[in-house]
Structure formats: structure tokens, C-alpha cells
Amino acid sequence: TEGMNIQEISKIFHRDASEIIKKLLLSGVMANQNQALSKEVIELIALEYGVEPEEKVVVDKADLEIYFEDNEDEELLTSRPPVVTIMGHVDHGKTTLLDQLRHTRVTEGEAGGITQHIGAYQVEIEGKPITFLDTPGHEAFTTMRARGADITDITIIVVAANDGVMPQTIEAINHAKAANVPIIVAINKVDLPEANPDRVMQELSEYGLIPEAWGGDTIFVQISAKYNQNIDELLEMILLVAEVEELTANSNRLAVGTVIEARLDKAQGATATLLVQQGTLRIGDPIVVGNSYGKVRTMLNDNGRRIRSAGPATPVEITGLNDAPQAGDLFVVFEDEKSARMAGEERAQRAQLEQRDTKKKVTLDNLFESL
Ligand code: GDP
Numbered sequence: 001t002e003g004m005n006i007q008e009i010s011k012i013f014h015r016d017a018s019e020i021i022k023k024l025l026l027s028g029v030m031a032n033q034n035q036a037l038s039k040e041v042i043e044l045i046a047l048e049y050g051v052e053p054e055e056k057v058v059v060d061k062a063d064l065e066i067y068f069e070d071n072e073d074e075e076l077l078t079s080r081p082p083v084v085t086i087m088g089h090v091d092h093g094k095t096t097l098l099d100q101l102r103h104t105r106v107t108e109g110e111a112g113g114i115t116q117h118i119g120a121y122q123v124e125i126e127g128k129p130i131t132f133l134d135t136p137g138h139e140a141f142t143t144m145r146a147r148g149a150d151i152t153d154i155t156i157i158v159v160a161a162n163d164g165v166m167p168q169t170i171e172a173i174n175h176a177k178a179a180n181v182p183i184i185v186a187i188n189k190v191d192l193p194e195a196n197p198d199r200v201m202q203e204l205s206e207y208g209l210i211p212e213a214w215g216g217d218t219i220f221v222q223i224s225a226k227y228n229q230n231i232d233e234l235l236e237m238i239l240l241v242a243e244v245e246e247l248t249a250n251s252n253r254l255a256v257g258t259v260i261e262a263r264l265d266k267a268q269g270a271t272a273t274l275l276v277q278q279g280t281l282r283i284g285d286p287i288v289v290g291n292s293y294g295k296v297r298t299m300l301n302d303n304g305r306r307i308r309s310a311g312p313a314t315p316v317e318i319t320g321l322n323d324a325p326q327a328g329d330l331f332v333v334f335e336d337e338k339s340a341r342m343a344g345e346e347r348a349q350r351a352q353l354e355q356r357d358t359k360k361k362v363t364l365d366n367l368f369e370s371l
């Protein structure tokens with residue numbers, strides 16, 4: 001059964017462990033004697049020896065989605081910061097807006113003001129935090145939604161007042177609508193003499209984004225990202241929408257969330273920026289992240305400061321994983337190290353098997369193509 005190692009399985013089938021290891025190698029699975037094996041791998045061995053594995057209905061602990069199920073007791077929920085993505089056409093001012101927010105609203109870290117890029121950060125207005133995803137908006141939507149991770153609560157669509165609605169503006173609207181995420185329109189570059197906010201509003205009306213002044217329910221804010229005009233108003237509007245949305249989370253549980261970005265660092269090993277969605281993430285937590293696992297060894301906040309714990313909607317950068325996960329992967333904290341390791345290894349093995357299957361399929365396809 002699941003979690004057995006090759007030593008144990010070799011006894012069941014009365015075979016040499018080395019023979020089983022060879023068979024697995026031939027099927028493209030690397031395993032050593034003492035490694036806990038996944039259900040799929042054990043089934044593979046059983047089939048090799050002509051044994052039909054019996055069907056078992058068990059909760060698959062390596063399936064990370066189950067830890068995200070929305071069955072939180074209402075009484076345990078408290079309000080949490082909104083997670084905001086900025087989207088819009090190229091050159092309409094997304095980066096300028098993010099930089100403006102970062103430079104004027106984020107308190108510098110103690111590490112001599114070295115603000116490293118961790119893919120997400122928090123801004124405070126009237127003592128209330130707002131989390132911004134600093135990844136290209138489309139990426140945040142497509143990669144993460146493709147993996148079933150909806151992490152954005154509010155979308156800011158930036159439209160340059162001198163340029164109006166452009167193809168990527170429409171794309172952004174469609175993304176946000178498909179994800180059912182409320183939209184706030186930031187009409188940018190209103191400092192320019194040729195700025196024409198009315199035209200932008202007119203154009204957006206055709207896409208169902210109608211300003212309140214015209215009887216609609218879309219919030220429009222006219223800003224200049226470059227000259228820091230009306231940015232506070234934009235932040236206040238975000239809080240207003242967040243309030244309407246009643247965003248909540250349970251901070252008293254084992255943490256779960258999503259990978260914003262990850263990389264392999266020569267000195268530190270795997271480093272991942274995580275967005276905590278439920279629970280509180282703590283130093284030392286046994287954790288499964290995508291197909292990797294480990295213990296949270298270090299944790300930095302968006303200012304590069306070492307922190308010991310992080311609650312819902314907080315972005316953090318962690319180390320301590322055995323491998324780098326991918327943006328959009330889910331993470332789950334486990335009760336104990338052993339369960340985390342087993343789930344992590346199982347996921348890695350499954351990924352290996354999947355990869356092998358894809359390779360096989362590709363080779364067969366090539367074969368047929370060449371016939
Ligand atoms: P992105 O492609 O959407 O990230 O756009 P950028 O932030 O890179 O901005 C594109 C150009 O527009 C840059 O040259 C910015 O300096 C300029 N820009 C951005 N916001 C403003 C603004 O509010 N007013 C003016 N005049 N220029 C702006």
C-alpha cells in the first residue's frame with residue numbers, strides 16, 4: 001500500500017529489491033530502497049508482477065486542492081487584506097503605478113533600504129494593508145488560473161488617457177470578467193495635455209464598464225502614476241471594494257496558499273515567494289510546495305526583513321525546499337515532517353511518471369509521423 005518502500009514491497013512479491021529498482025528504472029522512475037513509494041508506482045510494480053492492485057477509496061493526502069476546500073467555520077473567519085492585480089495595455093503605466101506605490105507607500109526595510117523584487121508587496125493606507133501582485137497581470141491570471149488558483153480579489157485596469165482602449169485593455173477586461181473579479185478603472189496620464197478621460201469612459205462603456213456618474217457601477221479613478229496624483233484615492237477605492245467583497249480568512253489553521261514565483265539560488269537553494277491564503281505560515285513549518293517539500297527555514301517579508309510568521313494575504317519569500325516549485329503551484333503546511341515528506345515525494349513521483357508518459361507519447365507520435 002501507499003507509502004511502502006521497495007524493501008517492504010520486495011518481500012511481498014518475493015523479489016530482490018534491486019530487481020524492482022531496475023524495473024522501475026526501465027519505466028523511467030528513479031527510486032531507492034528506503035524511499036516511500038506513491039500509489040501509482042506501487043501499482044506499476046504490481047502490474048509488472050501480474051497482480052491487479054485492489055481499488056481503495058482513500059483521501060489522497062498528496063492532492064493539495066483538498067486542503068483549500070471552503071469549509072471554514074464562519075466564526076473562525078476574520079477580515080483580511082485584498083489581493084490586487086494591475087493589468088492593462090503596454091505602456092499605459094502599469095509598472096510606473098507599481099513603482100510609485102512601492103516607493104511612496106512601502107516602508108523601507110532595515111536592510112539599508114534594499115528592496116528586492118519578490119513578486120508581491122503590501123501597501124498601507126489608513127493603517128489597512130493592500131497586497132499587490134507585482135507579476136505581469138496576464139501571467140498572474142493565466143498561469144495561476146490554469147492551475148485552479150484564483151488569488152486575485154480585485155483587478156485594476158490601467159488605461160492611458162491619451163491612448164484609450166487598446167487590444168490588451170480588452171484582454172484584461174475579459175480576463176477579469178472570466179475570473180469574476182471586480183474591476184476598478186484607473187485612467188492614467190491625466191497630466192498630459194492631450195489626456196481625454198471622457199473618451200476612455202465612453203470607450204469602456206461599450207465593454208460594460210460604466211461609471212457611477214453615468215448610472216453604472218464601475219469605479220473610475222483619474223490618476224497620474226508618474227506624478228503621484230490621486231494615488232491615495234485609488235487606494236481608498238480598493239479598500240471600499242474590498243469591504244463590499246467581505247474578504248475573510250481563518251488565520252488559526254495550518255497555512256495554505258499559492259506560489260507567486262520561485263527560483264533556484266546557488267547560495268540559498270530553492271527560494272519561493274508565497275502568498276498565504278489561509279492560516280498562518282511559521283518558521284519551521286513542514287511544507288509541501290508544488291512537487292517539492294521541506295521545512296520553512298527562513299522567511300522574509302516584502303521589505304527583505306526576517307519574520308517568524310505570516311497571516312492571510314501576506315506575501316513572503318521562503319527557503320528550505322528540496323527543489324524549486326513553479327509559479328501558480330499550491331502550497332500546504334502539514335502537521336508533521338513525515339506527512340509532508342510522503343506527500344512531497346508522492347507528488348514528485350507522479351510528476352516523474354507524467355513526464356515519462358508525455359515523453360513516451362511524444363516518441364510514439366514522432367514514430368507515426370515518420371511512417
Ligand atoms: P507599462 O508598459 O504599462 O508597464 O507602462 P510603463 O509604466 O512602463 O509606462 C510607459 C511610459 O509611460 C513610461 O515612459 C512612463 O514614464 C510613462 N507614464 C506612465 N505613467 C504616466 C503618467 O501618469 N503620466 C505621464 N505623462 N507619463 C506616464
Ligand code: MG
Pocket residue numbers: 094095096
Ligand atoms: Mg511594464
